[in-house]
Amino acid sequence: MxxxxxxxxxxxxxxxxxxxxxxxxxxxxxxxxxxxxxxxxxxxxxxxxxxxxxxxxxxxxxxxxxxxxxxxxxxxxxxxxxxxxxxxxxxxxxxxxxxxxxxxxxPIWGEVELAWRLRAAGPDGVPAPWLCVTGTNGKTTTVQMLDSILQAAGLRSVAAGNVGLPIVEAVMDPAPYDVLAVELSSFQLHYTDSMSAESAAVLNLAADHLDWYEGASWGERAGMRAYGDDKGRIFQRVQRACVYNVADPATEHLVREAEVVDGARAVGFTLGMPGVGMVGLVEDLLVDRAFIEERATSAAELCSLADLAPDGGAPAPHVVANALAAAALARAHGVSQEAVRDGLRAFRLDGHRIASVGTFGGITWVDDSKATNPHAAQSSLQAFDRVVWVAGGLAKGATFDELVGSIASRLAGVVLVGRDRQLIADAVARHAPDVPVILVDHGEDGGVVDGLALMRGVVDAAARLAAPGDTVLLAPGCASMDQFSGYAARGDAFAAAVRARFG
Incomplete structure (x- = not known):
């Protein structure tokens, strides 16, 4: 047989x-x-x-x-x-x-490759298209924004892949979806060969997970090159739009290297004035110059900055960038300007992503435990003027000199925890030698610890360094598994310790 x-x-x-x-x-x-x-x-x-x-x-x-x-x-x-x-x-x-x-x-498949092969035809006789997102940071936020936009357009969609529903579960649902918003990590993309996204975005590229890409088996492609190559796999065989970050030339390079379906085009997103074929900002408006007939001479309004911050204040720059990328993918799918606006208005950030814990004695405490690499921490730190930075954990092969150099003038103090805390302390000593640093020792090598006890020590240390008007920001720049079960547990412990002291 x-x-x-x-x-x-x-x-x-x-x-x-x-x-x-x-x-x-x-x-x-x-x-x-x-x-x-x-x-x-x-x-x-x-x-x-x-x-x-x-x-x-x-x-x-x-x-x-x-x-x-x-x-x-x-x-x-x-x-x-x-x-x-x-x-x-x-x-x-x-x-x-x-x-x-x-x-x-x-044959070796990842779950994403398996899911692609298991897609079933919908009522129109074709499988639901995939709108895919990768990048070092912002993937989850962008995919959730995209899903909110698609649902505002009346489409049956779901956030799947590296967030939300496992992608195999999504494609096997007895009631087919109209479209899938798919988050993909570099690990998932490494084991994906035949996927052909309708449109895809690479948000940014920065050092992360480099420990995964080390070793003789990678040969000359080890490290950042291998990591970038895997991210770029998302653009292979794209059918409509390859969305890239104008501020990150490496993402545009991945578009140029990709073999796409005839007719697919590159669409940039920018926090500045968009050129033809881009989405970007004009004063306080997010606008589209890529998916309108008169794109050479005009722009279509998508939403305002105020729509991204329904509770007041100004949205962080990386949140705006994520919204622009999500809007570009949705517009490539044919979604209206109104649905983009309504979907972004309805969207709320997940917990542990620049989440305010409270303001006590004029000091604001913020949980961004999801900032698990230096690039994410940098985006978070740049949203505040004067910061007591809480950082540390598992660095995953990353370095911190560039990060500390870029935000040194904002630092009022640094509180460090975790197995690789000394890496950050050394970077601070090199690039911000006048900034006070406190190392909190608590079971760095012994696995999961008493998180609340650890964070009580962190909060006490940060309170000694902070002055009224400062922000104490948990943006670790590292993974959490040396001391916590995950970034959520780390953020929960931080918030609980703050409230226990001041609430």
Whole structure:
């Protein structure tokens, strides 16, 4: 009997003879294993560790006929009979299970690649188009803004991929979506080969996750070059618009390097006056000079800056940039100016993204725990005039000299925590030697700690450095997993410590 070739299969085909290994059993891994099992494939899921909730899901899959191996060493060996490996995005290319698949000529897909192959035709006979977003920072905000705009246009859409609904779940929904707003990380894009987004955006490129891109297996492409190459994969085979950041030439370079469908065009977004074929700002208005018939001589108003800050004040520059990118993708899909305005008016930032904790004694406390790399921290710090900066954690191979040099004049003080806090302290000593620095020691090498106790120490230290009119800003520039379960837990602990002291 001839076994089916997974490279030729689509959702409507018979998957019953396909032997699939799913590497990793997190959110995306479970979604892949679950849906492949329902399609009839013979699924084996491999994971080193799992939470109680994941173990419960494993039991459900085993009832359906899947095999789930969760134990130390489970991903060190690839089973003998395998037709395709579906990997979770966290697995580096040199992971043993992926090396084994590569040496045996077995296709390696990410969850995004699997989802692309499982798309089903909608009522109009074609699958829902994907509007895709990547970049070092701002991906989640942009995708959520885009989803809000699409829904304001009356479309059935969802934020999926690296945020919201797993992309496999989105494409397998019994009620097809009209369009998908898809956030993609560099890890996800690395394992994606055949995707052809209707339109896509790269918001920015800055050093992040470089530890993932280190090692001999990358050869000359290691580090920032490999990271950028993976981000650029989002533009391959784009059908309508490649959206890039005018202020970041590296993103335009990725557009120029991409092989797109005939007729697709480049669309820049800028915080300045937009040129022809761009979206940007004219005084306090977001305007479109890319998707109107008279774009050479006029501009279409999309919304005002006030629409992006419904609670008053001025929106941070990176929030405006995210809105422009979302608007460009929506306009490329044919969405009206009014829907762009209404969708952006309705949008609210997620928690832990420049979230005000409160003002006490003239000092404002702000939680931007989601700023998990130097580029994101820089955007956050530049939104305030005088800052006591709370930073530190896992640097993921990043450096901090450029960041500190760019915001040194804003710093009233620095409070540092986490395993790589000394990297930041050294950068401050080089570029802002007169700025006082306090290092808060608390279980840096011992895994998850008592977050509230740690942040009480942070708040006490920051309060000693801050004066009325200052902002104490948690913008760590680092990942949180050395001390917390995630950036949300870090931000929650910071806010709780502030309120415990002043509330």
């Amino acid at each position: 001839t076994r089916p070739d997974p490279l030729q299969l689509r959702r409507e085909d018979d998957w019953s003879g396909v032997r699939a290994v799913v590497a990793g059993f997190g959110v995306s891994g479970f979604a892949a294993a679950d849906n492949l099992t329902h399609l009839g494939a013979q699924v084996t899921a491999l994971a080193e560790t799992a939470t109680p909730a994941q173990l419960e899901k494993a039991e459900l899959l085993e009832i359906l006929g899947a095999r789930v191996d969760i134990h130390a060493g489970a991903t060190q060996t690839l089973p003998d009979d395998v037709d395709v490996v579906v990997t979770s995005p966290g697995f580096r290319p040199d992971a043993p299970v992926l090396q084994a698949a590569r040496s045996r000529g077995i």
